[in-house]
Amino acid sequence: MTIRRRFLLASSLARLIQRERGGLRQIEGFFPEQRDRTSWVRLEENRGLLILRTMGPHGETEEQTEVPVGHAHALLDVCAGEVDYTRTMLRIGDRDALIDQFNRPRDLHFVTVEFDGESEGREFHPLAWFGPEITTEARYSNQAIALRGVEQYQDAPLSDEALNSLLDTLENRLPVQPRVPVKRPAAKQRAVNKALAGSAQEGGRAAQVNLDDIEAAMMAEMERTL
Template identity: 45%
Template sequence: MNSTRSFLLAPSLARLLEKERGGHRISEGYFPDRHDRNIYVRVEEEAASLVLVTREHGEPAAMPADLPRVHAAVLLSLAAGSVEYQRIDLPVDAYSAHISRIMAPGLLDLIVVEFAREEQARAFEPPAWFGPEVTADPSYQNRSLAIAGLPRVPEVELTDRALDSLLDGLEDGSTSPRLPIEPLALTAPPPATDAAEETDDLGIEDSVIRELARSLRPKYR
């Protein structure tokens, strides 16, 4: 059974990861709850779907159905509430995770870590760059954000410890915002000049990341 844990994230760290990783825009419109099911429409890049969520053995089960985008746009306009966010996928340790940079109905940054088993979720130790955990608070779920609006969100400060923790994760690969590298084909090696240019590009990219990270450090008087 899949499990997730959700945490607040300092906006500066979310912005740093978005700058490198990119992400994609998602819009979701939610309709009033039923006693045993609920429905929402989801628009993601070129795809759109209507999702029916029911409860099986006490656990929610989602059943999506593809929709034409024009139909999805109409349903979004008729929904009881909606949420828009930028999703940024990245690994955290050995697990899949994503950042939700919520833009409507208000500004909020969350990171959600996904686990294959419940015991993995319980054993997970969040790194220092994570903010407070909100897994058990339903007001941070997308449906509640869309219909009820943002809860009272505590300020998540950017500290040196949090920034250093994220940079350490980027350097050792346990938290890498870069796209996975494809295996090399068994062909002749590229010319030495191309390899040198690629190494230079990576060096420039790392320098940019470090410079941006330094600019995001909190300044004290």
């Protein structure tokens, strides 16, 4: 089960990371909230994804399937709310930290780290350049930001210690984390593409997509894969 810990990040540090490492622009549109599942569409450059996250007896299960870019644009048009952000992957030891700079609905800056289990997540010590932890604050989830926005937000504090710690991270000089290393492949970074926001048109009309059909196709594809 994947565990995520999310922290605020000073805007100046987020800008420095993106300038040094680049980033990938993503647009996510969320459908209305449901009690036991969350569904949304993600558009990243020339790739569209439909994602379904469900809550079960053993925790969260997330499934995704690729959809045509035109269908992704059409789904974004009917979503209840969306977020637009640039994501940069920054290597921290043997894992990636996800640096997110939100452009819509307002400027927000986060760093998220994923773990393979609760014990691994508990043993992780946030670096000095991380801001306050907001993992348990539901209002800072992508879904909540898209559907309800964030009325009050204060940028994470900036200090010399935080800046020096980030420079150490960028130079691969990190403090030792007391845990068993987990090997993961490095993600490929791509440049930010600012042309995503335009809607796809097919024959002069926006592509029409049935969400239930796509979810059914997604489940069938997952069954074939398994």
